[in-house]
Amino acid sequence: MRVLIVGNGGREHALAWKLLQSPQMQQVVCVPGNGGTANLDRCSNLPLSIDDFEGIARFALVNNIALIIVGPEVPLAMGITDYLKQHHLTVFGPTRDGAQIESSKSWAKDLMREAGIPTAQATVFTNAEAAQSYVRSQDLPIVIKADGLAAGKGVTVATSLDQATAAIAACFEGQFGSAGQRVVVEEYLTGQEVSILAVTDGLTIRPLLPAQDHKRIGDGDTGENTGGMGAYAPAPIVTPALMSRIQTEILEPAIATLRDRHIDYRGVLYAGLMITSQGDPKVIEFNCRFGDPETQAILPLLETPIEKLLLACAQGQLEQFPAIVWKPGASACVVMAAEGYPGAYKKGLEIMGVEQAESNGATVFHAGTQRKQNTILTDGGRVLGVTALGEDFGQAIDRAYAAVQCIQFDGMYYRRDIGDRVRPIRSSQN
Secondary structure, three states, X not given: OEEEEEEOOHHHHHHHHHHXXXXXXXXXXXXXXXXXXXXXXXXXXXXXXXXXXXXXXXXXXXXXXXXXXXXXXXXXXXXXXHHHHHOOOOEEOOOHHHHHHHHOHHHHHHHHHHHOXXXXXXXXXXXXXXXXXXXXXXXXXXXXXXXXXXXXXXXXEEOOHHHHHHHHHHHHOOOOHXXXXXXXXXXXXXXXXXXXXXXXXXXXXXXXXXXXXXXXXXXXXXXXXXXXXXXEEOOOOOOHHHHHHHHHHHHHHHHHHHHHOOOOOOEEEEEEEEEOOOOOEEEEEEEOOOOOOHHHHHHHHEOOOHHHHHHHHHOOOHHHOOOOOEOOOEEEEEEEEOOOOOOOOOOOOEEEOXXXXXXXXXXXXXXXXXXXXXXXXXOOOEEEEEEEEEOOHHHHHHHHHHHHOOOEOOOOEOOOOOOOOOOOOOOOOO
């Protein structure tokens, strides 16, 4: 079996790594891949852009690719799945219509209202003056969101009126391009955030292990939002009873309403949830793809062959697929970033110590890296995701940080408190 993965981040490296654990996997091709995927056995990088739909389709047809997995949200929102399906290729990832659940926050809010899914109250604006007038009448904190895709940076939790009005101005003045032409102003929810990644064939939907991400750049959840600085799984706050509620109150109504809108949604539906102090789940946002870095924490615990699971989704056969099987224990991933991220940062810095980190029992997933001959260089803001497993969270977290200590590159930065909330807790998988 040959599989093609679209994308070049840590999520895509984790997917390739997991696929290659299967003896049925003849080859994995990553478009364009990174320095980590370039070094995997039976894996190769194809130097095409993620928006070169014609080139990807041509390669897949000529090379008998059995499944295409689309990692990032941008090509999904551009319609890569629609294009590839027109060429009779099998794709894991929603169509352009389905990807609106991430590419337009106002569209997603409308779908949630239609489905009766619990979420924060929100109002949509198309001009700055009306939005700023509205926030002056609301309680603080309040959440300002650019409607479209902004690489995880279009959300501001405003604790002052000045901060709220500045965030609105930034959107309408073009800081996020066309993504900010419409703004969603939303009530501020309190509680614990949880990531629920679920796979679906458009009829049946099954959650993977719950994870918790750390989105802020600084220890103690301070500073700017990022794409994610680390994650752990399975999140203990999501008990079996709560997961049952998430399934029946959020996941199943979302898929049913998509189907009512004549959208055949096959891929990942990622629900970013707030678990309130009363223990109720509310949707902060939906995403249309695997989370990053949640994927790097979740997949090392997966026992079920991933290619069979994703193929069942793409082929509309998930209902007949056996229950997903997980390893016992806990997983923790620590993201190592470039100095300056999420702002400006340097590229091309040599990375050392990855082999030593992996010899200590961790798995190092490459994100913003490139390989030149035998040297690994930085090539992005989030550079590496260092993942380790353990019998409990304390062991997994300690092993991940021990591996982080083996790695060096100029200006490297990482949070030192990933998983502190769960360190004393044994995983429910034990």
